Amino acid sequence: MNGEQPGLLEGAIPPERNTVLYGHDSAQEFLATAYRSGRMHHAILIEGAEGIGKATLAYRFAHHVLTHPDPLDAPDHIADPDLDDPVGRQISSGASHHVLHLARPVDEKTGKAKSVITVDEVRRAGKFFGQTSGTGNWRVAIIDPADDLNRNAANAILKILEEPPKRSLFLVLSHTPGRLLPTIRSRCLSLKLQALSPPDLDRALAHLGAAPGETDAIIRLSEGSVARALLLRNYGGVDIAEAFVDILERGNLNDREPIYKLAETLSARDRDVAYDFFTGFAVDRVQQMAREAGAAGDLAEADRLARMSATLAEHFATAAAYNLDRKQTVLHVFSIFFG
Structure with missing residues (x-):
């Protein structure tokens, strides 16, 4: 029920086709154990920074559930999916009638993803659950990320979460769970993922084709995110990051x-x-920088920098909302710092 995600980074593997996951063994063990108990919560809020493997974990768990539809007969661990078995082939090709991927839709005019997940996308969930309700198998909806739901879409999801269909599973992904409706958060079981450790990130990048010794600077700047590491490696991110830090x-x-x-x-x-x-x-x-100042005991500087980060985030959000000139947007960043 889903195709390849728009905006997939160069060098990345689509989550539905990724057969390995690094750094989240405890989260996988938790999901496998919860499912095997037969008393698993119908909605899991998978939280964590962008690009650390939330979507890959969601697809791995969907594969696990659909491969072992009886929880009591399921193994106590989540195995790497086999993309050649019927379940894996259907999920990886987007042809599974038991998995729905809700993400920002592509604008037909521009060919780019829209800025939000619309209520029309969420209505697909109603049709999805209605069409598959008579099969007796599990139905898995992956909301990726729920941060992108607009108000109407969020309310529509909330209604489904309040009265979930039988044998339904919602995997709600979020980079910033504080942006979600509190009522959505309250109806989900939270599963927090940590950023990848340097060794795990190194292994992930090697899986994506990075050569030994290539990733030292990338790992240092990527803060445990594979997505950020790919941006640094394939989009000139190292030069951009180093230029920004040098100016500061x-x-x-x-x-x-x-x-x-x-x-x-x-x-x-x-x-x-x-x-x-x-x-x-x-x-x-x-x-x-704010965290470092706080750790050093300079609370006034930590507060100043924390406020500055909020100002920067608002500045970029306003520029995006009104499609402001990017050059002026970047130049104003340094006025915020040094003005």
Whole structure:
């Protein structure tokens, strides 16, 4: 019931086709045990930073459930999916009638994903559960991520969660669960995933084709996220990140050349992915600086930086909402820092 996700990063494997998962053994053990008990919650909120494996975990669990429809006969672990068996083949090809992937739909005019998951997408869930209700098998809906639900879509999902169909399972993915409706969170069992450790991230990147010794700088900057690592590796992210950090360390606007060079780079045509990487990296970097200041006991500086990260996030959100000029958006970032 789902095709390849729009916006898939270069070098990434679509979650429904990924046969390995690194760094989340305890989460997999928890899901396998909960399912085998026969008393599993009907909705699991899988929380964690973007790009750490939430969607891959969801598809692995869907494969596990559909391969072992009787919980009491299910194994106590989640095995790597076999994409050549009937269940794996159907899921990986998007042809399974028992798995629904709800994500931001593609705008037919632009060919790009829309900014939100609409209520029309959620209505597909009603049809999905209605069409498969007589089969007796499990039906798994993966909401990826639920952060993108607009208000009407969120309310529509909430109604289904309040009265879930029999043998239904909702895997609700969220990068920032605080953005979800509290009523949605309250109807889900929370499963928090941690960022990948450097060894696990190294293994994940090797699985995606990275050569030994290639990933040292990438791992240092990626904060345990495979998605961020791919942005750093394949979209010039290392240069962007290092240029941004270098400008911050200079501490003033006197030398404008590197600032304008970075703004020109990010505002060039066909640099959408690089620009999106920068907006996320800039906010995260300031948040990290705030944490470091707090750990060092400088609470005033930690508070200043925390407020600055919120200002940056609002600045980028406003620029995106009103399609503001990217060069000016980037230049204003440094006015926020040094103005």
